[in-house]
Amino acid sequence: MMFNNFSKNGWSDEAPVPTLTAEQNFIWLLREDIRGKALVNAPSGRRRFLAWWALNQRKEYPKASDLTDAQITYLTTPMANAGVGSTPPLTHLMIGVWELLDHIRSRFDLHSEEGRTDLFDWYCLTAVSELGLDRYLSADQRRYLADPVALVGDTGLPVTRAMLSLWRFRKDVRGAFDLGRPDGLRAFLSWVLVYGFKECPILTLYCDEEFKRALKTAGRGLAHGLEPLDSLATALWHAREELQLHFPLNSLDGRHAYLAWHRNEGQRAYGQDVLFELAQTPPPQARTAAAPRRALTPGVNLIGFARGELGIGEDVRMAAKACAAVGIPFTVYDTPPGPTHRQADRRLDAYITTEAPHAVNVFCLTGFDTARTYVEHPNLFESRYNIGYWPWELPDWPASWASAYDIVDEIWVSTRYTQEAFALTAPVPVLLMPMAVAGTPARAYRRADFGLPEGRFLFLFTFDWNSYVARKNPGACIDAFQAAFPPGGAAGVGLVLKVMGGRDDDPRWRALLARVAADPRILVLHGTLDRNAVLGLATLCDAVISLHRSEGFGRTLAEAMLLGKPTIATDHSGNTDFCTPETCALVPGRLVPVQPGEYPWGEGMMWAEPDVGQAALAMRRLVSDHAHRELIARAGQRLVATRHDPCAVGLRYKRRIEALLSRLARQSGDSRAS
Template sequence: MCPAASAVAGKACILGGILHATAGDEGFSELKRLLHRLRQIGKERAAPPRLPLSDLAMKLRAERPDLQAAFDLDRKDQHHALSQWLIFHGFSEIGVPADRATLEAYRPWLAAVPHLPCFGPLPLTWLMHEAALRQGFSAEDLRASEAQQRIVRWFFLTAIAKYNWFSLLTKDQADALLSVEAGSDIPLIVQWIWDEDQQLSRRFSSPADSGFRSWLRERGGVRWPLLAHPHIGLADGLRPPPNPDLPFGVNLVGHPRGRFGIGEDVRMAASALAAGGVPFTVCDVSGTSPVGHEDRSLDHFVSEDLPYRYTVFCATGLDTVRIVNLLGRQAFDGQVLIGFWPWELPEFPEMFQHAYALVDEVWASTHYTRDAYLRSSPVPVRHMPMVVTYDETNALTRKDFGLPDDRFLFVFAYDALSSSARKNPNACLEAFDSAFPRGDEPVGIVIKGIRAKDSQAWMALEARAAQDPRLFLIDKSLERGALLDLYRACDCFLSLHRAEGFGRNIAECMALGLPVIVTAHSGNLDFTQWDTAALVPARLRPVLAGEYPFGTGQIWAEPDVAAAGALMHRMAQDRPWREGLAKAGSRRIRTLYSPEAVGQRWREMLDLLDSRNADMAAVSGQIAVNSPTEPAESWRSASLA
């Protein structure tokens, strides 16, 4: 009980003793009722049981400086605070379920709150109590029949998925969720979903509709993940623990020979796994991509087999759907499937979200992209950085690229398949004109494109280049060493993008020691800060129709061209400033995105997943899958029919 509640209850007991001596006095009856209410308030303000520290909470704190700063474990009250962080943030943030030891530690919070009434088949537990208060429900709501039922419904339909509390569902709760009212064959959880999801009532005639039952089995677990819990079993979706007979390691699936972003993702993932000592193989699905494939650096690892326990799709979410259909779902039986999906806007489009059903979790290379997936993903989402390498070279110089030796050169590179509107090459020229309006300054700008020659944006650049000898255009695919040599041959990298998922070319140039001028928006902000880059302010605006596939109405940045021009002018003139930015930027990339640093992070995460999966497999073996009531079993059978 909290101190304030203890004081109230104590005073009530003292006054109660006085009243006892004069119990026959009718004048005190009202006061007695008041004191009874004070005792009740003392009980209602009782705090939940204090939680012990679990090994998982301790391990996470030991690995994260932010948790070490936030929770001083020399103070006893901070033990409970760290345990609360794990419940309300940790499980969802790290994307793993509670192991057996943590389940045992948190068992007191799975018990019913003793002083609250129960208005249905599911009593309010301490976990529901605390979650409801955090959600904004009031103490009065906890005691009122209708409001309490809303809380219970919210807890099972929303909170369990939001906080990744699937492992905390008890068998008694599952039994209640599968129970049916007299004269009905509709399980309680199904009735709740029908009442909650207005789209279903517009699409199907009733919960008894055979189409609804089919939808529930095939797609219900994506929209309402609890349906796929092993104790519920009314929908497909949650996958069983991985096959323990599969060896530890990763199957990388994607386009390893592609000279484009997701091709580089496969190669950098391989670099991280090699540095982390994780066995891996590469599955090339280039037949699903329309562009060329010339990089052969991973050919030694390419195999048609998928022998390992983990599979990472280095492809878009939509391409992952095509890949699974191409290879067949049976090719991935017993594996943990991870989507390492690129995305550049604040939200993952609804029409792509069926891809979530194919993976166990999503990895995102930046916090910006992670947040985009978190807004819609029913599976865990993790921030997992990607390797940035910069050692490759073809020993090319300015002369090999036809560039002058006597000018300060800005460089910008983009792939037209990644959207010219998003990459925004015209803004680079506008900023260049703003910075150097006379036309005789000793500067130049190199714009390197690929698959851009037939685009209107590139044709406009060609028309401009014909009039301005300071503009140099390169439109061809370069080997990786040659591309890095082009960057080395220039003095500053420029990117006035409207959105970036990661910004690999920005990071590569920083690693090489080039100063960078970039839009202060989106994924690149993980590594471009005011001390590592020249950041261009920007306003946010809607994505217009035709600017980006499936992006209409979302938000991206419009960089301030005049501010970019001012930064470009200073970059060419202020050598100490640009060298300071370049040094700090190079140090940041080489420290945080090296194969060794990223490889260690990947290895630790895979080891953590392995230990959690082993624990959950053991728990699943000890706890029998729920034996449903006969109506619930009929629902399963009907859904499968």
């Protein structure tokens, strides 16, 4: 018979594949390695993803929900025509595991009946236990494996399909016992009872109550009229010569002694005791219910990279500063950003807690990381009003991520640009909440502290390589600097590139280093600085530049303005809320498409390509025109100090939080009354 649902491109099956849960969809979106193996808009891709979830969820996302009942039913159902001829039925999960694991796919050729049978045997005898798939054994599968098979001879006990799988799977066993002969069949069954269950404990999952009762029946071939032995005791005695010598069963004393030994020691020594405690497959574990918690209190749980030394970590720290400035009760829930960023900022340690006691959550994270937090800490979202304080650098929220809206009740944004982006599609309120900007270095720094030259007008560009280098666009800063001050010309200027996250295995990083090495006026400071040093570096430079293609907010520009530094910036995106013609040297740009790989989920959207020639003119003017430099620096400082003052920002927070808490209290009262 043709095995016609398998092709070189994979498996096809008409059975409808259940949809993914929100958690599953988030993980698929977040994990590029998973997306490459499972295109969930195709049934075969969803099957592979559900198989991946069965294999990995408990290990990688232990707090996430297990597969749904519908998904488990689908995975444990045989595929159409997946068992043909003498091939055992292959379930969707078996096929999904085969598709996911390269070493298994190369081992079993599913074009052949032998390969399909081998896959079935491997799955039932190895994968179920080693890969933790026992909870996905259906009752039908267990019944199928527990059913006896018709073989020659009368053994007194049934040989089950599971035992036959073991015989096929183990070459040494297959070579030792000829199941086509009655004596070979009896010897195989004896081996199973004495050694098989001990060497392959998973067999106990495939033994039903009928087989268990049969184990208690009298053995064969013993002297008539003496106390009968059950099948296990009989098989063991016949298999071990030392037992035959020590316990002569043709005498009453010998038989009594053997029975006592077998009951007290022998069953355990030879692994037969497990057969009287046949393993039961635990049901799939649903998400653990949250422990009863005390009543939530008025206030805010700020959730973010509290100790992370990166821009978005500063978002949660400034949100805390704004709350503290106006007396909003708050705690901080730290969600570490991962190994790519240092986590040594301790300013919020006094507020960090593993609890989230307040009624309102504010996630100072990207929408992507809020979704990751939803999977990793689902109880954090329950029974609270959830606000996503989300940055975003493009003009629209990607359609693939529309489900992220479902886990928040409203969205706060720091700029009008980001507000417009979310408002296009968000089904929840999108409120403008400018971020707080604060900070001066705790001590005075010198240029020598950073290896910077004296007597030069220094431009500073600060960025994180992990914030997508195409967006930050350092090459444009170099182009503009060298166009403004050609190499070999003016020596009284310099460009400082403060960057963290560059990797030697990244050819773009190596190319950048090679390029700046040819111009001694350009200096690269690579590494993570603490907060004071970051601010101190800005105070030592004469101007700050950012020729980004897009910014959600532009914190380094705002901080430079607050420190009284003149700035040059692309006239596009979130920074234009405070980078105005009066406060900043704005560089025009033309809109260009985001190229594949330049920004996550950015394909089809647009951002700005700054005019390098205009940027060069702005750089020259800042160096030569002291009055212009002072004018925009003072205007920028006044604007940021007013609009982004922690107290002013905190008052906006407070008005909104108080309105929400009042509404939640009314809703709670209405609920109790009803």
